[in-house]
Amino acid sequence: MPAADAPITSRGRATRERIVAAATEVIVRRGVTATTLDDVRAAASVSKSQLYHYFADKDDLVRAVVAATIDGVLGGQPQLAELSSWRMISAWFDSLVAVQVERHAIGGCPIGGLVGELADHDDKAQVMLAGGYARWEAPLARGLERMRARGRLRRDANPARLATATLASMQGGLVLTQARRDPEQLRIALDAALAHMRSFRP
């Protein structure tokens, strides 16, 4: 029975959270395989035994990082909760582009980065990542449904498909942004996604 993520008492919980936060920061920046446990150990100001006290092994820690990354990305987009007008969708897109400008187009999408490294080889991580995308596109799909119900979208529009296509434009826009180090790539992708959605106005 390897020391998995036992429920903790008091200060131990803080340590565990510090480890996950530090590991997430390092892994999102440098990648899963390029990050060593010693990098995490140093970044979290923690000893080796603590890592193994709270996580069974590196894979276990990585899965906690996957969960934290998804929560972090979605948590950074409060607009998701209220996407029920063209203006709100547009403002949401603007903020996504602004983040890329601020980061000088470095980093891409943290979730997308994990997909490339984990989806094919770690089944558990793949399920978590797929769940992350579901949590990402569902609010948009629901928003589009509300807009359709209010007559802002034609009856024959398919909110779920539109949401998926929009998420794809976003992810791809981020890949191009990272590759070209140019946030305008995301702008172009999201402009097209918005135009496509708006083409379903009544």
Added chain:
Amino acid sequence: MPAADAPITSRGRATRERIVAAATEVIVRRGVTATTLDDVRAAASVSKSQLYHYFADKDDLVRAVVAATIDGVLGGQPQLAELSSWRMISAWFDSLVAVQVERHAIGGCPIGGLVGELADHDDKAQVMLAGGYARWEAPLARGLERMRARGRLRRDANPARLATATLASMQGGLVLTQARRDPEQLRIALDAALAHMRSFRP
């Protein structure tokens, strides 16, 4: 003066090509950092000294792999040369989806995978990858220009932007395909991209 990629004579060139081909296969499948030179050595049936005879170090080999990957991906899409009708674009998209079905949605986009691992940290690789995307979208942009010249596209359509947005949909569709292990994700993304382009018909 480290033994870089000296111009080779006869059989040496074959060895070098064998190394690059094997390294490309392994790296595209498992990732750059997860691939060891010993993996490459074994896959190419080559000795350690040969790797260092033809490449200065791992980074040097990786850059050759980046070039080979770009050539491979673009070479696998002969349709790129002739994209001057909606039918041809649609057929091109169909073949991209077919590849994902065949691969059971495993692997994503080889170029996109390299972007995630290299774009932020290896400037030379970033330039190569950006060049790869340029070579990818240029034929589409030219095709759309020809279509515009022939009156199949409105004058106010912007072929370059449409090509970029389409490439983004494709890349993002591949990310979602890989994350969800479902080639339909690429289908949805490319359907939307096609609809967006077609919305500029006269």
Added chain:
DNA sequence: CATACAGTGGACTGTCAAGTCCAATCCGGT
């Protein structure tokens, strides 16, 4: 204040990776 256990520090081990080195072999030109 005792004591039991969660939490902590850090040395240690086994394995494996990148990169070096040099002797052996191949092969085109003379």
Added chain:
DNA sequence: ACCGGATTGGACTTGACAGTCCACTGTATG
């Protein structure tokens, strides 16, 4: 046949890395 550089084989060095181990400390509770 012989020379010299290109090519090759593989042992070796050095430095990480993941994971183990055990002694020590804090603290919550009786």
